[in-house]
Amino acid sequence: MPSTSRVSLTRFLIEEQRDKGHINGDLRLLIEVVARACKRISIAVGKGALGGVLGSAGTENVQGETQKKLDVVSNEILLEANEWGGHLAALASEEMDDPHPIPHRYPKGEYLLVFDPLDGSSNIDVNISVGTIFSVLRCPDGVSEPDEKAFLQPGTQQVAAGYAVYGSSTVLVLTLGDGVHTFTLDREQGSFILTGSNLQIPADTGEFAINMSNIRHWEPPMRRYIDELLAGKTGPRGRDFNMRWVASMVADVHRILTRGGIFIYPRDLKDPSKPGKLRLMYEANPMAMIVEQAGGAATTGRERILDIRPDKLHQRVPVFLGSRNEVKQVTAYHREADTA
Numbered sequence: 001m002p003s004t005s006r007v008s009l010t011r012f013l014i015e016e017q018r019d020k021g022h023i024n025g026d027l028r029l030l031i032e033v034v035a036r037a038c039k040r041i042s043i044a045v046g047k048g049a050l051g052g053v054l055g056s057a058g059t060e061n062v063q064g065e066t067q068k069k070l071d072v073v074s075n076e077i078l079l080e081a082n083e084w085g086g087h088l089a090a091l092a093s094e095e096m097d098d099p100h101p102i103p104h105r106y107p108k109g110e111y112l113l114v115f116d117p118l119d120g121s122s123n124i125d126v127n128i129s130v131g132t133i134f135s136v137l138r139c140p141d142g143v144s145e146p147d148e149k150a151f152l153q154p155g156t157q158q159v160a161a162g163y164a165v166y167g168s169s170t171v172l173v174l175t176l177g178d179g180v181h182t183f184t185l186d187r188e189q190g191s192f193i194l195t196g197s198n199l200q201i202p203a204d205t206g207e208f209a210i211n212m213s214n215i216r217h218w219e220p221p222m223r224r225y226i227d228e229l230l231a232g233k234t235g236p237r238g239r240d241f242n243m244r245w246v247a248s249m250v251a252d253v254h255r256i257l258t259r260g261g262i263f264i265y266p267r268d269l270k271d272p273s274k275p276g277k278l279r280l281m282y283e284a285n286p287m288a289m290i291v292e293q294a295g296g297a298a299t300t301g302r303e304r305i306l307d308i309r310p311d312k313l314h315q316r317v318p319v320f321l322g323s324r325n326e327v328k329q330v331t332a333y334h335r336e337a338d339t340a
């Protein structure tokens with residue numbers, strides 16, 4: 001039996017609007033629509049091979065990545081849910097070349113939504129956690145037909161950010177700029193229930209997350225930092241560090257939000273034309289907002305992620321985020337190397 005003291009996402013959002021005045025009705029409804037879409041994606045993920053959603057879709061996205069069926073399905077679920085939501089002026093996605101204006105909005109929607117519909121695509125077929133990441137921006141004043149330019153706002157302008165992890169349970173993590181809160185999907189009731197408030201990432205950690213197979217392509221300050229962690233107790237750091245790498249950013253960030261750690265996807269000299277693998281607008285920015293709201297830090301190794309002025313919707317950036325003292329240390333190594 002559900003307890004009456006349980007706080008649903010709907011109740012939480014109403015209290016944020018009515019009692020705290022943090023959000024308006026449109027933003028509340030927009031978050032509700034995104035959460036409902038995440039529930040549908042969670043159901044599709046949960047069906048696995050029985051749902052016919054595993055495997056490749058046989059198409060490529062704008063970034064030349066092969067799309068999985070679930071990338072396409074999740075994108076369609078989010079598009080369909082928001083098309084008639086009425087609170088949006090436009091949305092943009094990892095899986096679409098250009099922004100998609102909302103044709104049926106009435107009156108004009110105030111917000112822009114940008115998302116990675118399915119994060120961790122390489123894990124879909126092997127039954128490992130995947131997720132959805134989203135960011136909400138304001139549509140600039142006077143823009144009636146938002147194009148790419150309308151979206152190119154620094155992460156500091158985000159009014160909300162969140163992600164869902166489709167793991168052993170489905171969890172929605174949300175910030176409205178006033179702390180970070182988690183909601184667990186009660187699969188029987190079909191509602192997200194508040195299960196964590198004002199999460200805080202410990203400032204120190206003994207755990208790092210990185211794809212070590214790229215080590216030969218890293219810049220010297222990056223190698224220096226990881227070499228020191230690997231040297232353990234007898235090295236300059238004087239203690240041992242452990243490593244974890246799920247290869248789904250949502251799952252790696254969720255672990256860090258839960259128990260601390262540093263997540264790194266550095267610049268990689270394998271392809272010098274690419275400044276990093278992860279995308280600024282729908283991976284780095286929303287995660288950076290969440291991490292900072294939880295007392296952590298997020299940089300490119302050189303500058304704060306949230307301060308970047310984007311020049312492209314699908315722009316890539318290096319990402320260092322999590323426990324603030326570790327992010328500080330590796331960022332200092334990059335700055336030192338740059339000024340040497």
Ligand SMILES: O=P(O)(O)OC[C@H]1O[C@](O)(COP(=O)(O)O)[C@@H](O)[C@@H]1O
Pocket residue numbers: 094116118119120121122211247248249250265277
């Ligand atoms: O395969 P790699 O190099 O370990 O990269 C893993 C990273 O790529 C991503 O899967 C990229 O996200 P998409 O699946 O949305 O393209 C991140 O979630 C993850 O951190």
Ligand SMILES: [Mg+2]
Pocket residue numbers: 116118119120249283
């Ligand atoms: Mg992703």
Ligand SMILES: [Mg+2]
Pocket residue numbers: 071094116117118119120121
């Ligand atoms: Mg994706």
